[in-house]
Amino acid sequence: MAQNPGEVLDHFNLFRQPEYVEMLTNKKKNFENPIPVEEVERVRDWAKTQEYREKNFARTAVTINPAKACQPLGAVFVAVGFEGTLPFVHGSQGCVAYYRSHFSRHFKEPTSCVSSSMTEDAAVFGGLKNMIDGLANAYSLYKPKMIAVSTSCMAEVIGDDLNAFIKNAKEQGSVPQELDVPFAHTPAFVGSHVTGYDNALKGILTHFWQGKERVPNEKINFIGGFDGYVVGNLREIRRMFDLMGAAYTILCDPSDTWDTPTDGQFRMYDGGTTLEETKLALNAKATVSFQEFCTEKSLGFCAEVGQEVLALNHPIGVAGTDKFLMGISRLSGKPIPESLTRERGRLLDAMADSSAHIHGKRFALYGDPDFTYGMAGFLMELGAEPVHVLATNGGSAWETKMTELLASSPFGKGCHAYPGKDLWHMRSLLFTEPVDFLIGNTYGKYLERDTGTPLIRIGFPIFDRHHHHRYPIWGYQGGLNLLVKILDRIFEDFDRNTNVPAKSDYSYDIIR
């Protein structure tokens, strides 16, 4: 065998050794019902055609590679953003292993989350016992200040009642009566991770605010929504609020838990919105959400308690950041400081410097509804065309808003929004109406390989590149980061297409 303790090969090289090549060839021949190569090629070519696209878009009974995750993932995101809070999913262990690994692979940090370990017996008889034992174990082992409960598919299919179960568990002494245990039902078979975010956040706000008297003050609540760049973005938001001199509370801030220092100490909990801040946030004069479609119910609840609500759509770039800062200025009564105005000018300057290279480039993009809205707006600001904009978890309201946005600019002409479609639909779009670049998460690398469309990794999750989440994409600074990321890929492409000596290298330039 090629593998031996004296020379350990990693998977890149190991599976290229002759014995593995032979084994894989035999496996294909003997067990995989091999189809002739010509037939595979024929079908592959047919699946690139307009005829196939029409069949693909007529498909109703199956989803292939949806660009979304299930509700509890969003609920876990929310829980991580509160001080000393342990996410607790009432359901099976495998689901929770997925949430933990999904976040850990993206943020390159451990993500703590427990389950009530429901198995077959709980699926038949209900999961009350699992809740009672699970809360008791979680509390005594991990000593949280708050346990935020959500549900996986299994608990929702059998209809477990979280409110009654948690009351019951408290009565039986699993956790102290006074321990904060907010909850949200997060059925994974409807909505997506953004719905789960919304339900979980509303659950926490309801737990702390319902039935309490509101004494309005001048503070502003800020909700970021489900965001893969939360580490860099929330620090940028804090910086902008501080420069504005406005008093604010960030509701749900996981930026420290997903960015703990290496200093020999494991921090299961770090930072987060304190429980005291969360209680007092009821009194804020307004709540600003950076992701309207991700926080519909939470914002509805904020409005119900009497707060003014400002719903934005993942603002990226100049106009988006302007709208945010003007909103904060109006709400706080403070002017936008010169330092931020200068940052705006610098972003505009950078956009102008590079506009010759990005102007007229055609993009396809996919992701969450608010992200795609903000990103499409920024692309048009740059003079680029967001030709295909796809959100698997986008609905008709997103489609209407997106279509209006595209119609508002000459760069949106001929561009379309695709709600409820998946990445197999995107494949058909890329083959039949090709674009220059694709923007999306790591899963887009298969589309890049398949269709030859260069992928610019922006979104969630990013598993195969490191540390992107540390850099903001919000605010003028964030716009600059994104501009550089997009330009780098454009220039790499220029270089790749011009590097053949004596053939194309008359354009293989040092200066771009």
Ligand code: SF4
């Ligand atoms: S879809 Fe259902 S089974 Fe799958 S991870 Fe989500 S909750 Fe678990």
